[in-house]
Amino acid sequence: MAVGLGPLPVLHPVPGFELGIASAGIKRPGRKDVVVMRCAEGARVAGVTTTNAFCAAPVLITRERLGGEVRYLLTNTGNANAGTGADGLARARSACARLAELAGVSESAVLPFSTGVIGEPLPVEKIEAALPAALADLKEDNWALAAEGIMTTDTLPKGASRRFSHDGVTVTVTGTSKGAGMIRPNMATMLGYIATDVAVAQSVLQDLVRDAANKSFNRITIDGDTSTNDCCMLVATGRAALPEITEASGELFGKLRQAVFEVFMDIAQAIVRDGEGATKFVTVQVNGGGNHQECLDVAYAVAHSPLIKTALFASDPNWGRILAAVGYAGVPQLDVGLIDVFLGDVCIASKGARAASYTEAQGAEVMAREEIGIRIELGRGDASETIWTTDLSHEYVKINAEYRT
Amino acid sequence: MAVGLGPLPVLHPVPGFELGIASAGIKRPGRKDVVVMRCAEGARVAGVTTTNAFCAAPVLITRERLGGEVRYLLTNTGNANAGTGADGLARARSACARLAELAGVSESAVLPFSTGVIGEPLPVEKIEAALPAALADLKEDNWALAAEGIMTTDTLPKGASRRFSHDGVTVTVTGTSKGAGMIRPNMATMLGYIATDVAVAQSVLQDLVRDAANKSFNRITIDGDTSTNDCCMLVATGRAALPEITEASGELFGKLRQAVFEVFMDIAQAIVRDGEGATKFVTVQVNGGGNHQECLDVAYAVAHSPLIKTALFASDPNWGRILAAVGYAGVPQLDVGLIDVFLGDVCIASKGARAASYTEAQGAEVMAREEIGIRIELGRGDASETIWTTDLSHEYVKINAEYRT
Structure with missing residues (x-):
């Protein structure tokens, strides 16, 4: 896979x-x-x-x-x-x-x-x-x-x-x-x-x-x-x-x-x-952070969320889960009203809410790809970080449930 | 479920x-x-x-x-x-x-x-x-x-x-x-x-x-x-x-x-x-911590590990994954030589390594249960914390991949 x-x-x-x-x-x-x-x-x-x-x-x-x-x-x-x-x-x-x-x-x-x-x-x-x-x-x-x-x-x-x-x-x-x-x-x-x-x-x-x-x-x-x-x-x-x-x-x-x-x-x-059960290669880029650590905190919160990973597996542009993960990443005094979120080149959320221009069809088109970019603009500063991750599939559960058998 | x-x-x-x-x-x-x-x-x-x-x-x-x-x-x-x-x-x-x-x-x-x-x-x-x-x-x-x-x-x-x-x-x-x-x-x-x-x-x-x-x-x-x-x-x-x-x-x-x-x-x-796809109810108890936060850090590292959660789903006593999670939980100056880990009442690891008394059959017996206790003794102090979680099953992936359809 x-x-x-x-x-x-x-x-x-x-x-x-x-x-x-x-x-x-x-x-x-x-x-x-x-x-x-x-x-x-x-x-x-x-x-x-x-x-x-x-x-x-x-x-x-x-x-x-x-x-x-x-x-x-x-x-x-x-x-x-x-x-x-x-x-x-x-x-x-x-x-x-x-x-x-x-x-x-x-x-x-x-x-x-x-x-x-x-x-x-x-x-x-x-x-x-x-x-x-x-x-x-x-x-x-x-x-x-x-x-x-x-x-x-x-x-x-x-x-x-x-x-x-x-x-x-x-x-x-x-x-x-x-x-x-x-x-x-x-x-x-x-x-x-x-x-x-x-x-x-x-x-x-x-x-x-x-x-x-x-x-x-x-x-x-x-x-x-x-x-x-x-x-x-x-x-x-x-x-x-x-x-x-x-x-x-x-x-x-x-x-x-x-x-x-x-x-x-x-x-x-x-x-x-080659991640276990991976069907997607996902780049999570966080820009506009106040420092590198908060960019990484946001990126890993997104990359580790089982809800986002299962949505990626399903090619479902359930972007609300991305907002939720950004929100709980622990960035101090995060002003959600400054945040933009992009799926590929599609702006899905602008200033903390669904972008007026966004259509589900745009999101679905990006999510259907094998290689997906998630870009989060925090609007707080100049720091950027990029990490790479996978989706969470049935195959992941199967591989790890059966690892020793 | x-x-x-x-x-x-x-x-x-x-x-x-x-x-x-x-x-x-x-x-x-x-x-x-x-x-x-x-x-x-x-x-x-x-x-x-x-x-x-x-x-x-x-x-x-x-x-x-x-x-x-x-x-x-x-x-x-x-x-x-x-x-x-x-x-x-x-x-x-x-x-x-x-x-x-x-x-x-x-x-x-x-x-x-x-x-x-x-x-x-x-x-x-x-x-x-x-x-x-x-x-x-x-x-x-x-x-x-x-x-x-x-x-x-x-x-x-x-x-x-x-x-x-x-x-x-x-x-x-x-x-x-x-x-x-x-x-x-x-x-x-x-x-x-x-x-x-x-x-x-x-x-x-x-x-x-x-x-x-x-x-x-x-x-x-x-x-x-x-x-x-x-x-x-x-x-x-x-x-x-x-x-x-x-x-x-x-x-x-x-x-x-x-x-x-x-x-x-x-x-x-x-x-x-009633957790999504849950087939196990898991109690993670961490004792002997230097403070409450480090007990929680260890407990959540165990509770969030997809590898432990899939092993729980498979009823596989793959306890090495528990040690790994304890090890990356971020507890400062953790002396692994003091750590005991119990699955139910079975001591699986003693002083940081596989317990001499442990047999795979003992571990398998506990893991086959619907309600499973994982107890970790850190040997650093008097703080304790207990949290509750679930396993990670095929059904979890299915539910969350299909949530919006």
């Missing part, structure tokens, strides 16, 4: 970044469920992780090791290793130690990532048994298979790639993400891996991943549920024959930033397009 | 409070959709109204008139008269003026209430035409028909009644409510009307309605959507042969408070039991 999400685009290999895929049979036999990514020696890895207090064991370990030398990213699907306490930490450490041993690196150079059902013990023996096959499979041209290997309830693999040229050298930025439910990333995403071959200093890379995630993964929501396992990693292998970027300025940084932001946005929006 | 909600109990008449029902044909011909309530001369009326900034025209008028002499409450279903601007205000005032004229009272003695679709013009002529029939129908023993007359997507009428004796005099408290969707009252409820025949001073009555609503209507949620039209009114007719209650203390006040709280709780929980 993915909305406007086609087959994977060409995912250019990133020199110095290899991916290997294997089947550990964690949830189902034969499914590709273990992905190992290898970063070239000297590569820098930055990342952001979930703000969920119940974060998973692998997230705790990844946080601890980020900033040091990182050589391997180890991902499993089918089990989130969250809500598993000290035993979960021990299992995650064990898998990392085994990979480190096989690869001849220190244990702290391995970052673990897990996704899947929460609260079950991680089948660490199965994962460890699959590691040799994943290592043997490592190659730079393996993004497409890795994108499949990290999927859970996703119906399609997700990836994006950009290339630009600088001083005659081609630079590549390629990324993949997974996620379709329990999606309201907060300082991170479900799982996202993005690599570039340009060299970037650690602090610059860390700021870049934070800023890019803030404008992409942190602006999407499917069901409002922030996951225990969100992680988004940005790797700079330094294999391009260009000087290291040591400051967030200059032409090369500008080009890289642009490419990174585009890749982040593509793979973040891909998660929404 | 109402959960544990049977036919109306006996609703004792309240001397000095009459109800009359009529059909105006607002949404469908023949449907009872106008209810007039008459308060005896000298009655006091207190109330709380929605905090939604986009509140409806009748809410604005009711707020303006509350505190003055109130003699009539005029309710229509089928149209919320919200998002209707100045024209909506004029229409609501017109209906009140017509009722005042027919009844021979001042216009400001009439409070209007509307519920139904948002953003459509109120068909005020139809309502005005139905007023003579509603007035002719006024009688004290008409609560059951009024409870039906205020229904919208409700499948069953809602009401509760208590009697107590004081100094040989029988005192009655009776109430009715409506609501099944767009339910997360905030300082009010969808629509609730409660009357007693004891005399209560205005300020005491206002505090009582606020406190009772806070512990009942303001502790329920179905879809997290705070309505534009929430109103809850408490009427004291003063017809009981007892001295006026002028302070929030003493034996008579204590008995009244108890009866009022019980009636509020019954009719608030009835809204949840």
Whole structure:
């Protein structure tokens, strides 16, 4: 049911970044469920992780090791290793130690990532048994298979790639993400891996991943549920024959930033397009806010309202529900008499009430589309924010009622 | 699909409070959709109204008139008269003026209430035409028909009644409510009307309605959507042969408070039991919080999670989703190592991880029930809060996708 999400685009290999895929049979036999990514020696890895207090064991370990030398990213699907306490930490450490041993690196150079059902013990023996096959499979041209290997309830693999040229050298930025439910990333995403071959200093890379995630993964929501396992990693292998970027300025940084932001946005929006049961891809733009937070509060109130989401599913221009959500979003001293609401280009409410020009036929025409824009003008200031979300369909209920069966 | 909600109990008449029902044909011909309530001369009326900034025209008028002499409450279903601007205000005032004229009272003695679709013009002529029939129908023993007359997507009428004796005099408290969707009252409820025949001073009555609503209507949620039209009114007719209650203390006040709280709780929980598509009645109790707000934040995060709600619908003890919601509820410095989670009496998570004693069969047994308790022990302090909610079913999506068709 993915909305406007086609087959994977060409995912250019990133020199110095290899991916290997294997089947550990964690949830189902034969499914590709273990992905190992290898970063070239000297590569820098930055990342952001979930703000969920119940974060998973692998997230705790990844946080601890980020900033040091990182050589391997180890991902499993089918089990989130969250809500598993000290035993979960021990299992995650064990898998990392085994990979480190096989690869001849220190244990702290391995970052673990897990996704899947929460609260079950991680089948660490199965994962460890699959590691040799994943290592043997490592190659730079393996993004497409890795994108499949990290999927859970996703119906399609997700990836994006950009290339630009600088001083005659081609630079590549390629990324993949997974996620379709329990999606309201907060300082991170479900799982996202993005690599570039340009060299970037650690602090610059860390700021870049934070800023890019803030404008992409942190602006999407499917069901409002922030996951225990969100992680988004940005790797700079330094294999391009260009000087290291040591400051967030200059032409090369500008080009890289642009490419990174585009890749982040593509793979973040891909998660929404593949949202569980999604039949609509919805852009909620809030302009004229007194500050960014109140724009986000209004946008998320609209994006999380089950009443608006079911109306979107039904292609019903029941715009009164949008007004109601704006009204309860908690914006202080909101003057509803200044508010305009647009569905696509159609003004449905003007100065807080139904627009004189509005006809139901206009609203119905916009709502019938697969990609729908909701624009709210608050008339209070200059701040704007945009987020992306889905509708709420029968299929969403079905998927999540039957998730463990 | 109402959960544990049977036919109306006996609703004792309240001397000095009459109800009359009529059909105006607002949404469908023949449907009872106008209810007039008459308060005896000298009655006091207190109330709380929605905090939604986009509140409806009748809410604005009711707020303006509350505190003055109130003699009539005029309710229509089928149209919320919200998002209707100045024209909506004029229409609501017109209906009140017509009722005042027919009844021979001042216009400001009439409070209007509307519920139904948002953003459509109120068909005020139809309502005005139905007023003579509603007035002719006024009688004290008409609560059951009024409870039906205020229904919208409700499948069953809602009401509760208590009697107590004081100094040989029988005192009655009776109430009715409506609501099944767009339910997360905030300082009010969808629509609730409660009357007693004891005399209560205005300020005491206002505090009582606020406190009772806070512990009942303001502790329920179905879809997290705070309505534009929430109103809850408490009427004291003063017809009981007892001295006026002028302070929030003493034996008579204590008995009244108890009866009022019980009636509020019954009719608030009835809204949840009749929640759109509800197949479960869920109590979420959070204990051991550092303060009340953090208990509420955790409780609402659990109650609003579409993932938990679909698991409840599926009777699937997917308790990891509960941990995830606790984790993203925004409690500062939450130590997950102190948290216990219970499903009914079964400890599913202890000290932040799966309880050693827990078996899937235990969880499945609790989840199969119609009435389910989720208890979360935060281990941070002494504050507790309890709220009530429903599951999220296919039927919810169906009802709200087809609401206007």
